[in-house]
Structures are given as C-alpha cells and as structure tokens.
Amino acid sequence: MIFFQYLANGLILGGLYACIAAGFSLVWGVLSIINLLHGAFIVFGFYIAYFSYTMLGIHPFLSVITSAVVLGGLGYFIQLGLVNRVVTRSVLVTLILTFGLELMMNNAMLLSFSADYKKVLLEHPFGIAHFGNVFIPLDRAASTVIAFLLILLLWLVLRLTSVGRAIVAVRFDREAALLMGIDVNKTYAMTFALGAAMAGAAGSLLSVSFPVAPLSGPLFLSKAFVICVLGGVGSVPGAAVGGLFFGLLESFGAVLFGSEYALTLAFVVLIVLLLVRPHGLMGVKGF
Amino acid sequence: MTRQQLLLTVIIAAALLALPLIGNNYMLRLATTTLMYAVLAMAWNVVGGFAGYPLFGIAAFFGLGAYSGAVVQSSGYPIALAWLFAVVIGTIFAIVLGFILLRLRGHAFAIATLVIAEVLRELTNGWTDVTGGGMGLNLPFFGWSPTALAVFFFYVMLALAAITLVTTWIVANNRLGFALNCIRQNEDAANIVGIDTTRYKIIAFTLSGAFAAAAGAIYASWTGYIEPSDVYDVLFSIKPIIMALLGGMGTVLGPVIGAVAFLALDEIVWRNFLQLHTGVLGFLIVVLILFLPSGLSSIGLHRFWRKAASA
Numbered sequence: 001m002i003f004f005q006y007l008a009n010g011l012i013l014g015g016l017y018a019c020i021a022a023g024f025s026l027v028w029g030v031l032s033i034i035n036l037l038h039g040a041f042i043v044f045g046f047y048i049a050y051f052s053y054t055m056l057g058i059h060p061f062l063s064v065i066t067s068a069v070v071l072g073g074l075g076y077f078i079q080l081g082l083v084n085r086v087v088t089r090s091v092l093v094t095l096i097l098t099f100g101l102e103l104m105m106n107n108a109m110l111l112s113f114s115a116d117y118k119k120v121l122l123e124h125p126f127g128i129a130h131f132g133n134v135f136i137p138l139d140r141a142a143s144t145v146i147a148f149l150l151i152l153l154l155w156l157v158l159r160l161t162s163v164g165r166a167i168v169a170v171r172f173d174r175e176a177a178l179l180m181g182i183d184v185n186k187t188y189a190m191t192f193a194l195g196a197a198m199a200g201a202a203g204s205l206l207s208v209s210f211p212v213a214p215l216s217g218p219l220f221l222s223k224a225f226v227i228c229v230l231g232g233v234g235s236v237p238g239a240a241v242g243g244l245f246f247g248l249l250e251s252f253g254a255v256l257f258g259s260e261y262a263l264t265l266a267f268v269v270l271i272v273l274l275l276v277r278p279h280g281l282m283g284v285k286g287f
Numbered sequence: 288m289t290r291q292q293l294l295l296t297v298i299i300a301a302a303l304l305a306l307p308l309i310g311n312n313y314m315l316r317l318a319t320t321t322l323m324y325a326v327l328a329m330a331w332n333v334v335g336g337f338a339g340y341p342l343f344g345i346a347a348f349f350g351l352g353a354y355s356g357a358v359v360q361s362s363g364y365p366i367a368l369a370w371l372f373a374v375v376i377g378t379i380f381a382i383v384l385g386f387i388l389l390r391l392r393g394h395a396f397a398i399a400t401l402v403i404a405e406v407l408r409e410l411t412n413g414w415t416d417v418t419g420g421g422m423g424l425n426l427p428f429f430g431w432s433p434t435a436l437a438v439f440f441f442y443v444m445l446a447l448a449a450i451t452l453v454t455t456w457i458v459a460n461n462r463l464g465f466a467l468n469c470i471r472q473n474e475d476a477a478n479i480v481g482i483d484t485t486r487y488k489i490i491a492f493t494l495s496g497a498f499a500a501a502a503g504a505i506y507a508s509w510t511g512y513i514e515p516s517d518v519y520d521v522l523f524s525i526k527p528i529i530m531a532l533l534g535g536m537g538t539v540l541g542p543v544i545g546a547v548a549f550l551a552l553d554e555i556v557w558r559n560f561l562q563l564h565t566g567v568l569g570f571l572i573v574v575l576i577l578f579l580p581s582g583l584s585s586i587g588l589h590r591f592w593r594k595a596a597s598a
Contacts, residue, residue: 091397092341097576103569225398267406274395
C-alpha cells in the first residue's frame, strides 16, 4: 500500500520538523520574540556536523552534542548581550533585530562555507528496512527517534530542573517571577540558549537527510512558524504533535498538489489555524 | 507651514525637478531607487506607522505589482495601462488579504504577512505559462537611449513619490489618520467608542498595497527584467520598515527622510564592502535598533545646538 509509505515518510519527516520547531516555539512563548536567527542556527548546526564528519570522521548523531553546546553558548551570549536590551519592546523592534543578526550570520557562513549545497554522505549507512512494500531508510528513522528523545529531554528540563521551572514561571508572569527572586535576564538567556541548542541539534540531525546551503535558514524557519502555530506557541509537546502533523501534511500534500506548492499549502493551514484555533490544535496549558 | 519650511520645500522640489539637468545616469539611478524606497516606506508607514500593525509583507505587494504590470506590458499593451492594471490587482489583493489577515494582531499578524511574500514567490515560480517561472520575465525594450530612459523613469518615480506623499499627508490630517492613531493606541477602546476599526484598517492596508504595487510595476518596466526571487525578496519588506524606523514612524515626512539616510548608508556600504554587504547591512540594523531606538530624532540635534550656542 502506497498510503503507508507516505505515512511513514510523513512521520519520519515530522520528527525532524518537531525538533526544528520546539526551540523556536519555546523562545516565542517565553520571550515573545520571533527569532529569525533560528534558521541560521539550524544551518550552523548542520555545518558543525558536516565538518566533524568530513574532517574528523565523527558521526553526525554524535555531533548533536557538540552543536547543542556550541549553539547553546552562542545563543546565551546573544540574548544576554543584545536581545535582552530590547526584549520588552514591540514585535517590530525585536523581529528586526533578529533579522539584522541573521543577515550577519548568513553573510559570515556564506563567506566561510561557500554557497553550494552540502550533505553528509555516510560511508556506512544503516541501510533500508522493508515492511511489506513500505521502505524505511534507517538513518532517517534513527534521526527522528533522536529528535523525539531531544524533545523529551527539553520537556524534562522544563519540568524537573530549577532552571526549567524558572523559565516556566517567567513565562506565566514576568513580574511575579521577578518578585520571587528569579533573575529574569539570566532566565531569558537560558531560554534562548535552550532554543538555540535545539536548533543546532536539529541541524546536525538533518545533515544525513537534507542537502543544506548557508542560506537555507529561511526555509526551515517558515516551517517552524507553521508548526509553532499548529502546536500552540510555547508548548514543547505541542511542537512534537505539530511537527508530526506538518510532516504528514507535507508528505500527503506533495502527492495531492505537487511538492512545489508545499509552502502555499502550509500557509493556508497557518492562516486557517490562526483564524480558527489561534492557540493551536491542543491549546496551551503550560508546558 | 512657516515661511522657512515653505522655502525649504520649494528649494527641494526645484532641485529634484532639475536633477536630470545636473546629474549623470548614476546619480539618476540612485535618485530613482531612493524615490522608490521612499514610496515603499511611506506605503508601509500607513499600516505599520499610523495603525501600528507590524506589517512584514510589503514585498508581496511590490512583487505582485511588478508581475502584474510586466505580464500586461509584455503582451503588448501600453505601459500606462500595465501600471494601472498593477495598481488594480494590488488593490484587490490588499482588500481580500486585509479582510482575512487584519483579524490577527501582534506576532500572528507579523508572521502571516512575512510568509505571504514567500507564498506568492512560490506561486509565481509555479505558474510558468504566464510568469516564465524561475526563468524570469523579460520586458519589451523601449528603443530609447539609456539617458532618456533614466530621465523618464526618474520623473515617473518622482511623480509616484509625490502622489504617495500627498496621500499620506491627507491621511494623517483626516478622519482616517485619526482613526488609525486610535487603533494604534488601543484598538479595543477605539472599537468601543464607535470607530469602525475593521473598515479603517482595510482602507489603510489597501492604500499600502496599491502604492507598493505601483512602485513594483514601475520597477519592473524600469529594470526590464524581473524574476521571483528578485521582486519578492524579503529585503523589500524589511528595508522600508528600517527606513520608517530611522526617519520616524507614524510621521508624514519621516519615511522619506529615513529612505534618503538609509540608502546613502547602503550605497557607501555597497561600494566599499561588496562581499560583506549583507553582513554590514545587518550590523547597521542591529546598531540602529540597539542605539537609536527612536530613529534619527533620538540623536538629539537640538541638545547639540543648545550646547553649541551656550559655548
């Protein structure tokens, strides 16, 4: 049945999309910032994995850790030094600030990594599994599993650690959190760092599946927009569900309308959702 | 208007009108570009400045206008008809889109408008029969000399900028401007005191769309070749916002002053850092947002003058 093949493709794609959107959604939810840098973070994570593999032979799945640490650190300082200065201003100001930063980062990556598309070609791929007529590339399936583990980890961090509880508290009521002795600026920086770490990890994960160029960021970003609205802004489980839904939508949408109209389809869904269910499919109840 | 302001206006108008006599083609191109961005910044300002809605999709109207005009013009119709058609399409699109999108506020509105240009780019790419898809669209050549073309399009863009400026001024000093001002300050309150917010928002959105579409159509005829990734470029959405921020949001002249200041900077950057151009542009944006949050007026020239006078 070809139906099950599309289903499998959609679910595998969806895991990666969920990972792309989770950090973006967290930052939007807690900081009220539409972080246009997120796409560039993903691309940077990809290059970390790419060069780790081609130069050092490190498997991209291991580079997830490197990418998360490097981009988490980068994100922490970008938030602490730059974004925190305008974090309470209107969406116009914060969005343009992240746009300016994105231009800088994209330009730097373009000069350093050249404009052509790259992809990690594994020397020892995991192969392909057959279930009847359904083919599943195991590398992709593995990256989807890791993606969900990372989302679970993020969710646990928000649930169980003191940093996570601080983030949730700041999200619900900034002033009250401030009065309880939470350092709001540091918490914002941690949130942004977590978001950037998730982006970097996602970039490393998708290096085995997708070809990426320095200016691929906006492509991932526009998907993150839609998934974020699908799942409910700021909700980590919502991003997981939204990602899966979006993966299926793209997989089946490509069959019905042709893959060149993927973004148009996504946009129609985005608009309908914003108008009909502005809090996402599941609604937002904390994290 | 005081006498000094009147005098200044007359001098600037005379200098602009006489520019083709003095300047070379390079200066004319620069001036035409500046006028085009001034139109876009003023168009953005109606929704973004007056009504305070974070519109990130001027490029959608610009690109749509460029393609509507170019398609008509390349089918052999006169150029004026092509531009008129572009304005009509831009207006209709803005009314329909405004009806849907203007229910959204804040972040949701920002994202929805940010994506719309990308969607139009995708649709334009796909509709190969009419738009030429990714190959782009060549417009018929005029057969004029480069200088004659430069002068012609300079005056056309100047006329459009003048119309936009006058329209903005009328809007600002009218019921519409007042209503938009109320919407920016508190939309719910405006609604309660009886302002038909939906109607005024759609009118503002339509004005933005129509002027941006006109600028796009003229741009297409001027450059003679357009492609989707060129005219739907996100920079066409962002640069006008930065210009308005720089010159003063929600004022009549602010976007024009911002356009001049920004493009002067942009040109210097282009000339000196070709490879680093976008990076330096990004840096300028960051510096502007962090250190000049209220645009050029926050430099505080009056303070400087007072100090200079007391010294």
